[in-house]
Amino acid sequence: MGDLTAAGSFTSDDGSVPTDVAEVLALRASGAVGIREVVTCLIPHRVLVPLLEVAGDQLEGDDSDPCAGSDRAVAAVSVREPDGTALGLAFTGTAPLEQWDASARPMPVEAARAAGAVLAEGGRALLVDAGSAHSCRIEGEALARLASGDPWPEPWADPVVRAAVVDELGPVLASGEVQVRLCGPDSIGPAAPVEMGGDAPGLVLELRFPPGLAPDTAKQRSAVIARRMSRSAALQEVFDGVLAVRVAE
Numbered sequence: 001m002g003d004l005t006a007a008g009s010f011t012s013d014d015g016s017v018p019t020d021v022a023e024v025l026a027l028r029a030s031g032a033v034g035i036r037e038v039v040t041c042l043i044p045h046r047v048l049v050p051l052l053e054v055a056g057d058q059l060e061g062d063d064s065d066p067c068a069g070s071d072r073a074v075a076a077v078s079v080r081e082p083d084g085t086a087l088g089l090a091f092t093g094t095a096p097l098e099q100w101d102a103s104a105r106p107m108p109v110e111a112a113r114a115a116g117a118v119l120a121e122g123g124r125a126l127l128v129d130a131g132s133a134h135s136c137r138i139e140g141e142a143l144a145r146l147a148s149g150d151p152w153p154e155p156w157a158d159p160v161v162r163a164a165v166v167d168e169l170g171p172v173l174a175s176g177e178v179q180v181r182l183c184g185p186d187s188i189g190p191a192a193p194v195e196m197g198g199d200a201p202g203l204v205l206e207l208r209f210p211p212g213l214a215p216d217t218a219k220q221r222s223a224v225i226a227r228r229m230s231r232s233a234a235l236q237e238v239f240d241g242v243l244a245v246r247v248a249e
Contacts, residue, residue, distance in 0.1 A: 010046055010108040013046065013108055015048070015093055015094035015095075015106065016093050016094075017092045017093035017095060017096065018045055018092070018093075020041055021041055021042065021045055021092050022092070022134075024037055024038055024041040025038065025092070025128070025129065025134040025136055026134055028134065028136055029133060029134040029135075029136075033241075034202060034239070034240045034241040035136075035138065035142045035240050036142070036145075036152050036155070036239075036240075036241070038128075038136055038138070038142075039138065039142050039145050039146045039152055040151070040152050042111040042128075042146060043111060043112060043146065043149055043151075043152075045092075045110075045111055046108045046109060046110055046111065047090035047091060047092060047108075047109060047110075047111045047114050047128070048090065048091045048092070048093065048094065048097050048106035048107065048108055048109075049076050049077075049088075049089065049090055049091075049106075049107045049108075049109055049114055050076070050077045050089055050091065050097060050100070050101065050104035050105070050106065050107075051075065051076055051077070051104060051105040051106075051107050052075065052077050052101070052103065052104055052105070053103070076107065076117075077089050077104070078118075078121070078123065079127075081124060085122070085123065085124045086118065086121050086122065086123035086124065087118075087123060087124060087125050087126070087127055088114060088115075088117060088118035088121075088123050088125070088126045088127065089126075089127050089130055090111070090114045090126055090127070090128050090129075091106070091128070091129055091130075092128065092129055094106055096129040096131075096132050099131060099132060100129075100130055100131045100132075110149075111146060112146055112147055112148070112149035114126060115138065115143050115144075115146040115147035116147040118143065118147075119143065119144070119147050124139055125137050125138060125139035125143060126138045126139070126143060126146070140237055141160065141237055141238045154184065155182070155202060155203040155239050155241065156182040156183050156184050156203055156204070157182075158238070158239075160238045161182065161203070161235070161238050161239050162182060164232065164234040164235045164237070164238050164239070165180065165182065165205065165229075165235065167234045168228065168229060168232040168234055168235060169225065169228070169229075172225070176210075177209070177210070177221070178207050178208065178209055178221065178225070179207075179208040180205055180206065180207055180208070181205075181206040181208070181248075182203065182204070182205060182206075183203075183204040183205075183206050184203075184204065185201045185202060185203070185204060185244070187204055187206070201241070201242045201243070201244040202239075202241030202242055202243075203239060203241060203242075203243050203244070204243075204244045204245075204246060205225075205229060205243060205244070205245045205246070206246050206247075206248050207221075207222050207225060207245065207246065207247050207248065208247075208248040209221065209247070218247055219247070222245055222246075222247050225245060226245040229243055229245065230243070
């Protein structure tokens, strides 16, 4: 993995999995929450990067190598995709780490720093609690968000999500055939859910058609937009919850 030096102080850490982290990973595994909730939960926490003993001549780098001790006998572990792209490993506590490999040594580091190290190496994803029932893969936009350490906005207030919607519906919006507004689930009212992962709607796309448009026509057009958004690769890249589409009254 990339540079993990200058990690924070974790002298009082007993290696336990934080309760909120355990809960959100279980919910993620069941499909009840999206990756945004996982990243938001992880940002203030440390993770444990696994170190394994290796022969000294297997280590690369010079004396500034953050994984090199006086005997240069341990190294942070990363795995590779079939195409050779690196995947970082991080564990939420000593229990899932030991379940993965009992010989691994834990190196505590801020979750954001672990994600940043993956990106610095040109890696694709950070695997959290690999080999467990609640293992979670953080990649793409989610990995960048975690590495930033900044709060991830609610999807209806997220400029990245807004840009994805505009990218998908640009020609329709430019024509003036419909106006759209992103809302939170509290505003849902009558809506048709469009699943992109999980069960509960996390984002509402509200449609407003020109006055005088026949209700049947508005219904047909909203159905077309809903189908289009359900297939939107741009939106799925930045939002993996459930989108609900509604027509404003």
